[in-house]
Amino acid sequence: xxxxxxxxxxxxxxxxxxxxxxxxxxxxxxxxxxxxxxxxxxxxxxxxxxxxxxxxxxxxxxxxxxxxxxxxxxxxxxxxxxxxxxxxxxxxxxxxxxxxxxxxxxxxxxxxxxxxxxxxxx
Amino acid sequence: xxxxxxxxxxxxxxxxxxxxxxxxxxxxxxxxxxxxxxxxxxxxxxxxxxxxxxxxxxxxxxxxxxxxxxxxxxxxxxxxxxxxxxxxxxxxxxxxx
Numbered sequence: 001x002x003x004x005x006x007x008x009x010x011x012x013x014x015x016x017x018x019x020x021x022x023x024x025x026x027x028x029x030x031x032x033x034x035x036x037x038x039x040x041x042x043x044x045x046x047x048x049x050x051x052x053x054x055x056x057x058x059x060x061x062x063x064x065x066x067x068x069x070x071x072x073x074x075x076x077x078x079x080x081x082x083x084x085x086x087x088x089x090x091x092x093x094x095x096x097x098x099x100x101x102x103x104x105x106x107x108x109x110x111x112x113x114x115x116x117x118x119x120x121x122x
Numbered sequence: 123x124x125x126x127x128x129x130x131x132x133x134x135x136x137x138x139x140x141x142x143x144x145x146x147x148x149x150x151x152x153x154x155x156x157x158x159x160x161x162x163x164x165x166x167x168x169x170x171x172x173x174x175x176x177x178x179x180x181x182x183x184x185x186x187x188x189x190x191x192x193x194x195x196x197x198x199x200x201x202x203x204x205x206x207x208x209x210x211x212x213x214x215x216x217x218x219x
Contacts, residue, residue, distance in 0.1 A: 011216075013141060045141050083144070110145035114125055119216045 007038040009116035012047035016066060017057055022050050023065045025122035030068070033075030040079035041072075042113055048086045051096040069098045083109050126212035127152045128205075130219040132160035138218040139166055146174055151212060153205055154180040154197075158218075159190045162197060181205065 010029055014021040025041075032039040043051055050066060057064035072080065080101045087094065087103065094103050104112060113119065125145075129152060133139040139161050142152070152170075154161055159180050161167055170176050182199040185192050192199050200208070209215050 013138075044144070045137050085144070106144050110147065113145050114123065114147055114214070117214060119125075119214055121216060121218060 005037060006117035007040065007115075008032055009040050009042055009113055009119045011042045011044055011113070011119065011121040012050055013045045013121055015046045015049040016055065017060060017062050021122040022047070023063075025120075026065055026068060028120065028122075029077060030071070030075050033072075033077050036076065039077055040081065040112070040116060041077065042081045042083070042109070043086070044083040044109070045086050048082055048090060048092060051082060051098070051101065052092060053095060053097045055097070066097065072098065073100075079112075081109060081112055123147070123214075124212045125150045126208050126215045128215060128217045128219075129154050129158035129161060130156045130217065132157045133164040133166050134160060139164070142216070142218045143170060145216075146171065146176055148174050149177075150174065151177045151179060151208055153200065153208060154178070155184050155205070157188075159185040159188050162190050162192060167196070179204070179208070 010025050012022060012025050016022045029039050029041060055066055078100070082101055082103045084103050084105050125147060127142050127150060129139055129142055131138045162180060162185065167178065178197040179200045180192050180197050181202065182192065
């Protein structure tokens, strides 16, 4: 990373279908990725629901933006982090619909997050 | 490297403050604004790690409008101008909303 570029962290903190927050976060991430900016995604609290397998928004007539997560690699988005305690609170396993997700404990999650210059939360 | 955490929601209504507290670092600053001022009445703020030297602030107008008393031993009263200054004094800002 050169001195002129700043790294962006995006915190996803909402469940996928009750609001447009998750889709908005995805759009921002892909735009930054398109312009070869460093972007990392963080999933915390209700946001972890965005990562579980076998979701299908079409059943409730919601466009399924979650499938686009599979394109992260194409957009050079390599850093996807999940809060371990948020998973545990919801009785969720570390099994996700995309690969290469890093599950972090509270301390490591905070350290990674605050290593970025800019942080947006959706 | 310090972070300013702007908390805009009440912990009686959302988990925002709890999630904020999970990522607090040494010498971070929390600014309670809007409904975030209700957090001054919530027991959660007693759980903030004192060892990390976290500074609590709240917009005086926002708290007064909600009849929330700011205990100066716990929290510093600030103005909107102070909030703008805080965004410059800290290395990054996270808005919890």
